[in-house]
Amino acid sequence: MAREHLLKIGVSGVRGVVGEFLTPQLACDFAQAFAGYVGRGRVVVGRDTRGSGPMLQHAVTCGLLAAGCSVVDVGVLPTPTIQIYVAETRARGGIALTASHNPPEYNALKLFNGEGLFFNQYEREELIDLYHQSEFRLVGNAEMGLVVRDYESGPRRHFERVLRLVNAEKVRGRRFRVGLDGVNGAGSAMSVRYLTEVLGCDLRAISVDPSQPFPREAEPKPETLGELAALVRREGCDIGFGQDPDGDRLAVCDEDGHVLDNDDVLALVVDAVLERVPGDVVVNLTTSSVLDEVAARHRRQVWRAPVGEANVVERMQAVGAAIGGEGSNGGIILPAVHYCRDSYTGMGFLLERMAVTGKTVSELVGGLPRFRRRMGKVAFEHGRLGQLMQSLEERFPGVEADRTDGLKLMWPDGWIHVRASNTEPLLRLAAEARTEERLEELYGRVVGALGG
């Protein structure tokens, strides 16, 4: 069996299995390092609905107070809402206790700077150094900060930002029947409010009880959204939305109960956004070529960044992109709302698009160019990664290659992207081509070259 990383302290923060691995002590230490890094002042702390969340929130709050910060406890909120809160209230930074789409036994600390953004790679390295140095500057009783609760204003702040761009009146006028699977996550209460009060939909929701555990695998994708699909069919919904536990990822189901490919969801939103917001598009290396064709319709360019939200955001800032995202994991990033993955932006734009065009979801998807895609995994032995990647490149001389994140080999009519997982000794493969035959040929050749 492959070695699993039950605790990972790295440039993306701290993530691990709660209990033996991710302990309150560790969370508290990390919070002290974080406080030392962002400086004394207000830090926003929120969480998703995992059972271990309150414990870690208390541990993090302890560390922040000890190191001289005050804490704004925003309670259970989606990660994008926490990020927007940090930015709007000009806090020193923010910590979200969420392992996003990971299984319930995991939890993690997601760390944000004063603008509510992920730290860049160099900042993250400095922060890890501070943690490892373990010489935290602590304050005494006289300088001890406060803990302030604000469970109210987060959703409002978030909705206001989305509604600057989405025409809620148009959506309300149609009174769409909408299915929702909130996975009992951080968005449960907020999504119900958004879809009913704000967007005037006729909502049919399942799994929107934040006190209950996740009823399905946490990552929203076709294989995990069977219940949503059934709900949409049973209730005759116009569209179905599936969220992950921290409300940053979005999956969509059409009116027939067919769960869309996440790349197509991103493409639909990009198409809608480029109608009105000028700028280019940034996606990751694994995202479908559908995006290039959709952008081309608007005479816009697509830039590609290594996989990971922080990487995509960095590139978006550099090129002043109108929109960005990561297809495979259901992330839509609209800077006009905030530089973060946000399911609420996605829901708003899709509903507005339906209202404006009068088209159904399946009709909208039907208007997208068609590609064939295949994802896969190949296990490798520790220590053999470099050799594998090198031999792979040598097998395909003359093919256009991108080495910024693993290896992406690009032919005129298809591509394949091979990269190592951050958490397991696995190679993740993604391939795409115009036809099924070409896809199988490319995929087979690469898997063969990897000895899989």
Place this chain on the structure above:
Amino acid sequence: MLRISQVGLRGVVGRGLTPAHVLDFAAAFGTFLQPGRCVVVGRDPRASGRMLREGVVAGLMGTGHDVMDLGVVSTPVIQHAIRRVGAGGGVSIGASHNAAEWNALKFLGPEGVYLSTAEAGELLDIYHLRKFTRVDWTGVGRLREEAGGIDAYLEELAAVFDFEAVRRFRVLVDCCNGTSALILRRLNERYGFGFVLINEKLEGRAFAHEPSTTKAAVGLQLAPLMQPVRADAGFLFDVDSDRVAVATERGEAVSEEMILPMLADWLLPRGEGKIVITNLSVTGLVDEVAARHGGRVLRVPVGRQAAIDAITSHRPEQIALAGEGTGAVMMPQFRFIYDGIASMFGVLSMMAERGVGLAEIVNGYPRYSILKGLVELSTRRIPQLLSELEQSYRDGRANRVDGLRVDWPGRWFHVRVSQTEPAVRVICEQRGEAPEELFESLIGRVRSYV
């Protein structure tokens, strides 16, 4: 700056006491307790209490315990709640009579009792081993915030004391910005008392004066105000309300040593318990009072731990009360917890029953004069000092259980090592006039070792 002992964890926040200590100690306590049972926590108003509370809650949740947080309350309120809800134990966050920059964790067992020395030792071993119970995500504890702790506590006090009989007294209280203010305000609101409070605002950073229950502290604000407000009795509480000191209606600041003999005088004739447990440094008046009622004083080393061990080695009904010369007294009616508020009600009940003023009660006892001193000294030289003193005072009866105590009829001294700093304390008492000469000579002898 930091002291980790069988009494718990105590230190100056930020410089000695860190979040790591707090989380580890809470996890050790969660490991020590029976699994799965709720733990009650509460804190005094120190600003750092917010930080310690977060760490304690996280540490307990991580070991699978649900937590009931009573917020800012006195230690006795926590102890009562533990028994009432059948909790597995409790943690009191607060440094009691220490200065504001200090904080501490006190650990309480089932029924709200203090841990015995053996139990405290086991807790300490778990802390040092750092092998804590770690539950997975399905077992992580939950927090409940409970606002009704004080009301439930007052109901238990009302069941023991005759509130009706003592409500008529005009009582002035110096709360020293601590938790007693919350309790006394509630007594005014709910039971119609007329407690007049000074320094009643809860303070996190600076207390109105040193938060100790000494005669000197009583003399600062409470005693001078007694006659102007025409109060019948005056009480001073420490920050977590487990200790108390008194002032009379004439404006006299009473020695902190008097609380225990007064309550012994009140309690001994009332019950079958005839043993008074106290430590070697406490006034001889307590022996004289106990003898009057056919009672007997059991003297143990200084510190709460020794008193607890002495209590647990007797049947509860054998004991009349236990206490220190600091104004901390435990009564069997409240299952032996130090409770300043209960002690206050004891004194008021005594006034009501006897129908005389507090000054008359206090001044009715034979006079004992006690002198106390502190000399900083390298701990290395202490054994030699004690042996030499024992040789020099061979005409008295020596007791080496805790430092050195030497007794003569009507006179004694006690030289012992401080539990909180490298120093020795010299206590010297005589029935009647102060034993100035003995005290000076002892201090001189001790200083020659500096």
